[in-house]
Amino acid sequence: MPPRLDDQESIRNDEDLWRRVIPLQASFFLAEDMQWQPSSAVFLDRTNRELSVHVSSITTVESVLANFPFHSLLTLKASVPRELGWIVCRDPIKNDPVLPDDPSHALICPSPDTGINKLKTHAKQMARKAKWVVLRNPPY
Amino acid sequence: MNVGITDVFEPTLRIFGEPATNTQFSRIVPLFMATPEFAESLRTISTLAKLPANWDSYGSPAVQTPAVQRAVEVLAACQALCPTAPRIVPVAGGGLQIEWDVKSRELEIEVLPNGSIEVLMVEGEMMIETPLPAERVYPIIPMLLNWLSAENPHATAIR
Numbered sequence: 001m002p003p004r005l006d007d008q009e010s011i012r013n014d015e016d017l018w019r020r021v022i023p024l025q026a027s028f029f030l031a032e033d034m035q036w037q038p039s040s041a042v043f044l045d046r047t048n049r050e051l052s053v054h055v056s057s058i059t060t061v062e063s064v065l066a067n068f069p070f071h072s073l074l075t076l077k078a079s080v081p082r083e084l085g086w087i088v089c090r091d092p093i094k095n096d097p098v099l100p101d102d103p104s105h106a107l108i109c110p111s112p113d114t115g116i117n118k119l120k121t122h123a124k125q126m127a128r129k130a131k132w133v134v135l136r137n138p139p140y
Numbered sequence: 141m142n143v144g145i146t147d148v149f150e151p152t153l154r155i156f157g158e159p160a161t162n163t164q165f166s167r168i169v170p171l172f173m174a175t176p177e178f179a180e181s182l183r184t185i186s187t188l189a190k191l192p193a194n195w196d197s198y199g200s201p202a203v204q205t206p207a208v209q210r211a212v213e214v215l216a217a218c219q220a221l222c223p224t225a226p227r228i229v230p231v232a233g234g235g236l237q238i239e240w241d242v243k244s245r246e247l248e249i250e251v252l253p254n255g256s257i258e259v260l261m262v263e264g265e266m267m268i269e270t271p272l273p274a275e276r277v278y279p280i281i282p283m284l285l286n287w288l289s290a291e292n293p294h295a296t297a298i299r
Binding site: 020022024025039040041044045046047052068071098099117118119120121124125 | 201248267270
């Protein structure tokens, strides 16, 4: 697979990137500012270290959550992963055997220089800067 | 009675009625010694172990058996010292993460799909991330929990 290239042309730094959060994974806890904070696990993927997101300017909340009535939705500015050295690029889904077509699909990918011992730190930093677009049923 | 690994801590079973043989869990901690928090954590892991592939809606594989086994070891190593019951969440790719927070400190122990462990200690803006060799789970986990609960702000866990 060729290396992913940062796409600052079509995904600007102020673009909101959305990521669905399964209720089991949200691990809501009250941070010091008394806001519900997501687990850093939301921003970890050990399959190939790439995180799926949706480019908000070309989709809608209803579309992203259409088949997920219990999921919440987080938003993260594209500048946040880029400041950590990660790459943000478009990855529209079409004719995938598992996932439905989604032209808004994009990826956040660690740079090849990101050591394995930085992934959790970066995930934590992203989780801290993420904001809820939709927060469903915090458990406490 | 035919009981699978992920059915061992089915919530409807009473603790003392839970099967104690032919399971990976019973080799680690005698069930009659399990704290309520530990038993509850095992039930959570049991639930997460049953998640199907694509549980995260982004194509993740199911939680992998080596991750489940190692997570139980981690919980067994800390059950007497847990300041609070941990939060346990699945990680895309097939792993599990065990989390605590006490005041301004946070501790995350992530078990990767292959059973290896990564630890993240957080205090304010300071973050320390390190791998934890499997053979050091029993000596190190209590130290990490002591750090999490210590009053001394300069307490360190990893020497």
